[in-house]
Amino acid sequence: MIDVKDIIKPENLVFKKSKLLLDTPMHYCPGCSHGVVHNLIAEVIEEMNIQSETIGVAPVGCSVLAYNYIDIDWHEAAHGRAPAVATGLKRLLPDKFVFTYQGDGDLAAIGTAETIHACNRGENITVIFINNGIYGMTGGQMAPTTLEGMVASTCPDGREHSRDGYPIKISDLVAQLPGTCYVTRQAVHTPGAVRKAKKAIRKAFENQKLKKGLSLVEVVSTCNSGWKMSPVAANDWMAENMFPFYPLGDLKDE
Amino acid sequence: MGKVRGAIVVDIERCKGCGLCVVACPTDTIVLADEVNGKGYHYAKMGNPEACTGCTNCAMVCPDSCITVYRLKPEKSK
Numbered sequence: 001m002i003d004v005k006d007i008i009k010p011e012n013l014v015f016k017k018s019k020l021l022l023d024t025p026m027h028y029c030p031g032c033s034h035g036v037v038h039n040l041i042a043e044v045i046e047e048m049n050i051q052s053e054t055i056g057v058a059p060v061g062c063s064v065l066a067y068n069y070i071d072i073d074w075h076e077a078a079h080g081r082a083p084a085v086a087t088g089l090k091r092l093l094p095d096k097f098v099f100t101y102q103g104d105g106d107l108a109a110i111g112t113a114e115t116i117h118a119c120n121r122g123e124n125i126t127v128i129f130i131n132n133g134i135y136g137m138t139g140g141q142m143a144p145t146t147l148e149g150m151v152a153s154t155c156p157d158g159r160e161h162s163r164d165g166y167p168i169k170i171s172d173l174v175a176q177l178p179g180t181c182y183v184t185r186q187a188v189h190t191p192g193a194v195r196k197a198k199k200a201i202r203k204a205f206e207n208q209k210l211k212k213g214l215s216l217v218e219v220v221s222t223c224n225s226g227w228k229m230s231p232v233a234a235n236d237w238m239a240e241n242m243f244p245f246y247p248l249g250d251l252k253d254e
Numbered sequence: 255m256g257k258v259r260g261a262i263v264v265d266i267e268r269c270k271g272c273g274l275c276v277v278a279c280p281t282d283t284i285v286l287a288d289e290v291n292g293k294g295y296h297y298a299k300m301g302n303p304e305a306c307t308g309c310t311n312c313a314m315v316c317p318d319s320c321i322t323v324y325r326l327k328p329e330k331s332k
C-alpha cells in the first residue's frame with residue numbers, strides 16, 4: 001500500500017499554481033470563470049518568460065482589480081477604454097506585450113467604439129474578452145450579449161428583442177475587419193476546454209511578436225451569482241444555452 | 255504495472271467550496287468537507303484518496319488555484 005505521504009513529495013509534483021499569481025486571495029465569487037482565465041494568463045506569461053515585458057490593461061467590471069492578482073505591470077482604464085489605453089502603450093513601447101482584459105459590459109457596451117476601432121486599426125495587442133452575458137459587478141443587469149429569453153435583473157422575464165434588441169456577437173463582427181489576425185471563442189468549464197483556451201491565449205500573445213495585428217480571445221463564461229445558480233449548474237446552463245448562440249472555435253486565424 | 259497513483263493538496267483557506275473540482279475529477283476522488291474553513295466555505299478535500307491518478311483536471315478548473323497535484327512515476331507505483 002502506498003501512503004499519500006509517499007506521493008506528496010517535490011519530485012512527484014505535476015501541477016502547482018503559477019509563480020506569477022500573487023498570494024492575494026481573489027475577490028471573485030466562488031466558481032467564477034474570471035479566476036480560471038487569470039490563471040491561464042499567468043501561466044502563459046510565465047511559460048513565455050515575458051513577465052517583465054508584459055503590460056495588462058484592467059477594465060471596469062468585476063475584474064477591475066485584476067492588477068492585484070498577476071505579478072506584471074498593469075494600467076487601469078476608464079470603463080470601456082482599455083483598447084485605447086493599450087493602443088497608446090503599445091505604440092510607445094512596441095516591444096512590450098500589451099493585453100486588455102475586459103468583460104462584455106466593458107467591451108461590448110460602453111467600449112464598443114474603442115473595441116471596433118482598435119480592431120480595425122490592427123493594433124498589435126491582445127484582447128481577452130470575458131463574455132458572461134451580463135453586467136456582473138453592478139448586479140446582473142442585461143448586457144448587449146444577454147441571450148434572448150435570458151433572465152437578468154433589468155429583464156426579469158427574459159430578454160425580448162422587440163424591447164431590448166438582439167444579442168451581439170462581437171467576435172463575429174471583428175473577425176470581418178482586416179485589422180484582426182486571430183479571433184477565437186473559447187470556454188473554461190472543463191479541463192479539455194481549459195487546455196484549448198490556454199493554447200488560444202498563448203497564440204494571441206505570440207502574434208504580437210509577429211506584428212500581425214490584433215488578436216481577440218473571447219471566453220464564454222459564467223457569472224453564477226448574477227445568474228442565480230450554483231457554479232456547477234451555471235457551467236451546465238452555459239453549455240446548453242450559450243454555446244449554441246456563441247459556438248466555440250476559431251473564427252479567424254491568419 | 256500498477257495503477258497510476260496521485261494525490262492533491264488543497265489550500266484550504268484559499269478554497270471557496272465552489273465544487274467545480276468535484277465534478278471535474280474523473281475518479282470521484284474529491285468531496286466537499288462537512289467542516290468549513292475560516293471564510294465559512296465547505297472546502298474541497300480527498301474523500302477517496304486511493305482513487306486519485308494525479309491527472310490535474312481538478313487543478314485546471316479551480317478558479318482560485320487552490321490545488322497542487324502530485325503523481326508517482328509509473329515504475330514506483332507498481
Ligand SMILES: Cc1ncc(C[n+]2csc(CCOP(=O)(O)OP(=O)(O)O)c2C)c(N)n1
Pocket residue numbers: 060061062063079102103104105106107110130132134135136137138143223
Ligand atoms: C462610466 C461608467 N459607467 C458605468 C459604470 C458602472 N459599471 C461598473 S461595472 C459595469 C459593468 C461591468 O460588466 P462587465 O464588463 O460585463 O463585467 P463583469 O462585471 O460581468 O465581469 C458598469 C456598467 C462605471 N463604473 N463607469
Ligand code: SF4
Pocket residue numbers: 027028029030031032033034062132136137222223224225226
Ligand atoms: S459577480 Fe459574477 S462575474 Fe463577478 S465575480 Fe461573481 S461570478 Fe464572477
Ligand code: SF4
Pocket residue numbers: 031264268269270271272273274275276297298315316317318319320321
Ligand atoms: S475548484 Fe478550487 S475553490 Fe472550488 S471547491 Fe475545488 S479547490 Fe475549492
